[in-house]
Amino acid sequence: MTTAAPELLTVPDVMARLKVGRTKVYDLIRTHQLASIKIDGARRVPADAVRDFIQSRLAEAA
Incomplete structure (x- = not known):
C-alpha cells in the first residue's frame, strides 16, 4: 500500500x-x-501544515 505524497507549497503559494x-x-x-522543509535550497511548506496553522488560529480565536 502506498500513501500519497503530501502536497508541497512554495512560499508564494503560502502567501x-x-x-x-x-x-x-x-x-x-x-x-x-x-x-517547512528545504529541497536543494528551495523552501517548501506542506499543505497540511498550512491547514493545521489555520485550524490552530481558529481554535485560539474561539
Missing part, C-alpha cells in the same frame, strides 16, 4: 493562501509556527 507577505511567511517558519 496567497494566508493573505500575508513574504516576510510574515518566513517569520512563521523561523518561529516554528509553520512547518
Whole structure:
C-alpha cells in the first residue's frame, strides 16, 4: 500500500493562501509556527501544515 505524497507549497503559494507577505511567511517558519522543509535550497511548506496553522488560529480565536 502506498500513501500519497503530501502536497508541497512554495512560499508564494503560502502567501496567497494566508493573505500575508513574504516576510510574515518566513517569520512563521523561523518561529516554528509553520512547518517547512528545504529541497536543494528551495523552501517548501506542506499543505497540511498550512491547514493545521489555520485550524490552530481558529481554535485560539474561539
